[in-house]
Amino acid sequence: MEKLIEILNNVRDDVDYETCDTLIDDGIYVSFDIISLVAALCEEYDVEIGAEELIPENFNSAKALYEMVQRLIEEQN
Amino acid sequence: MSFTSSYFLLFLAVLAVLYYLPLRRLQWQLLLAASFFYYAFSGIINLAYISATIVTTFIATLIMDRLRTAEGRSKKQIKSRRRAVMLVCLAVNIGGLAVFKYAPLRFPLGISFYTLQTMGYLLDCYRAKNAEFTERNPFRLALFTSFFPQLIMGPISRFSDLKKTLYGGHRFNADSFLDGFLRIAFGMFKKLVIADRLSPVMKTNPALAVFLYAIVLYCDFTGGIDIALGVAKIFGIELAENFNAPFFSTSIADYWRRWHITMGAWFRDYIFYPLSISKPMRKLTMRLKEKAGDGAAKRIPVYIATIVTWFLTGIWHGSQWNYIVWGLANGVIIMLSQECESLYKRFRAKHERLTASKPYAAFAVIRTFVLMSLLRGFDLFSYPAQTAKLNAANIVIVAAGVLLLAAIGFWRHSHKDAKPSAAWRITAACALIAAVLVFGAYGLGYDASGFIYTQF
Numbered sequence: 001m002e003k004l005i006e007i008l009n010n011v012r013d014d015v016d017y018e019t020c021d022t023l024i025d026d027g028i029y030v031s032f033d034i035i036s037l038v039a040a041l042c043e044e045y046d047v048e049i050g051a052e053e054l055i056p057e058n059f060n061s062a063k064a065l066y067e068m069v070q071r072l073i074e075e076q077n
Numbered sequence: 078m079s080f081t082s083s084y085f086l087l088f089l090a091v092l093a094v095l096y097y098l099p100l101r102r103l104q105w106q107l108l109l110a111a112s113f114f115y116y117a118f119s120g121i122i123n124l125a126y127i128s129a130t131i132v133t134t135f136i137a138t139l140i141m142d143r144l145r146t147a148e149g150r151s152k153k154q155i156k157s158r159r160r161a162v163m164l165v166c167l168a169v170n171i172g173g174l175a176v177f178k179y180a181p182l183r184f185p186l187g188i189s190f191y192t193l194q195t196m197g198y199l200l201d202c203y204r205a206k207n208a209e210f211t212e213r214n215p216f217r218l219a220l221f222t223s224f225f226p227q228l229i230m231g232p233i234s235r236f237s238d239l240k241k242t243l244y245g246g247h248r249f250n251a252d253s254f255l256d257g258f259l260r261i262a263f264g265m266f267k268k269l270v271i272a273d274r275l276s277p278v279m280k281t282n283p284a285l286a287v288f289l290y291a292i293v294l295y296c297d298f299t300g301g302i303d304i305a306l307g308v309a310k311i312f313g314i315e316l317a318e319n320f321n322a323p324f325f326s327t328s329i330a331d332y333w334r335r336w337h338i339t340m341g342a343w344f345r346d347y348i349f350y351p352l353s354i355s356k357p358m359r360k361l362t363m364r365l366k367e368k369a370g371d372g373a374a375k376r377i378p379v380y381i382a383t384i385v386t387w388f389l390t391g392i393w394h395g396s397q398w399n400y401i402v403w404g405l406a407n408g409v410i411i412m413l414s415q416e417c418e419s420l421y422k423r424f425r426a427k428h429e430r431l432t433a434s435k436p437y438a439a440f441a442v443i444r445t446f447v448l449m450s451l452l453r454g455f456d457l458f459s460y461p462a463q464t465a466k467l468n469a470a471n472i473v474i475v476a477a478g479v480l481l482l483a484a485i486g487f488w489r490h491s492h493k494d495a496k497p498s499a500a501w502r503i504t505a506a507c508a509l510i511a512a513v514l515v516f517g518a519y520g521l522g523y524d525a526s527g528f529i530y531t532q533f
Contacts (some may be wrong), residue, residue: 010371035353036375039362042354051351053205064449076152
């Protein structure tokens, strides 16, 4: 989780990722942030994130992102 | 059979009676038969083209599902085989669309819309986590592809949304019926009283042409979509909204979130995002991060995807150069305004009171309207020259109609969730129908049959 927060801070450092659970719903993350986050996650965790994963439920909070990444690691290895 | 013809209204009335009375247990089957009957009026051969799309998509999605459980193959092999099936089906259908768009052949009505919708379904099946998503009944898939209210100009539906209400089990609901009826009346008013009256003269005055065209296109397209949504509503079926007060937009990007929403969503979900997060793009992002810094790494891949998406949006509208230039111009303006975002931010911070004021908001809306109208000049370019003029009475009718639309627009803007009482809605529907009958432009010299968006 710490590593994920670090990646998120690299994408945008003006968000409190411990508490925010509306990254997409409140328009905090725009397309630029989402795309650069996906590139960083794929690189760091060596997973493929397909377009089908780009739904608000997966990207609204650090926790949701963490769960998605864990699931993808499990599915793809 | 145009939405505004008396045959269509008769067709609807007969269908509604059958749907809620003798054939209420066979509602979706009836809608499928009605959709094919309706489409046959545009040319029997068109039924063959749409059937080809249905059959190829149905077979491809079934094969993709079978492959999920193929024995003796690795996950990687299964994935690449499923992708190959998806790509073949995509190539056949998009290739077919391209042939009709660019070869000198008779263009099948609605092919651009139903192809996008069905290919969206194909991609959703490919992306789905399990086999449950796939429709196993070819006739139900046929209804999704051919549902007549949305067949010729959208909205472009997603299967996961439309299937909730498309497949029957509806009891007659007077409130829903009234909503549908009012929506149809409003659409007819926009199309027949304003768009059809104004379209034969919109190019006469070059200084005003782009603004008159903005009004014509708005009334024509939103009118047609109002009728589509209203017709579906009469049968208890919810189609996606395609517009959200587009003339209240404060920027081009905002406009494209409010105008032709379902097409924008299609290109966003099936072109822009998949392209932006594709392997080569991710590699580019990481390389730029090392060599050119975070700013470039964030922006350049998005800009490449933006330009490709808008280029494809342009050629989807038509093969002529003006559509491609129009698409690219939209993409470039969105990129430029994104590049200027930090300037805007500084300006807003420095002049907080000014930028939060109502006159500034009005300025942003008018600026966007003017810019969008000028961009549509590329579109208007392909219309033949006009010399006809409106007489004073017709100018008054158009002006009154536009003022009425503006008043309704402002009212909706400030009363977002309000629903007028049944008595109000009945009165409004009757008044709109009366206005269509008295002021509808279906005299000599008017072509009340064609909706602009059916040509795309």
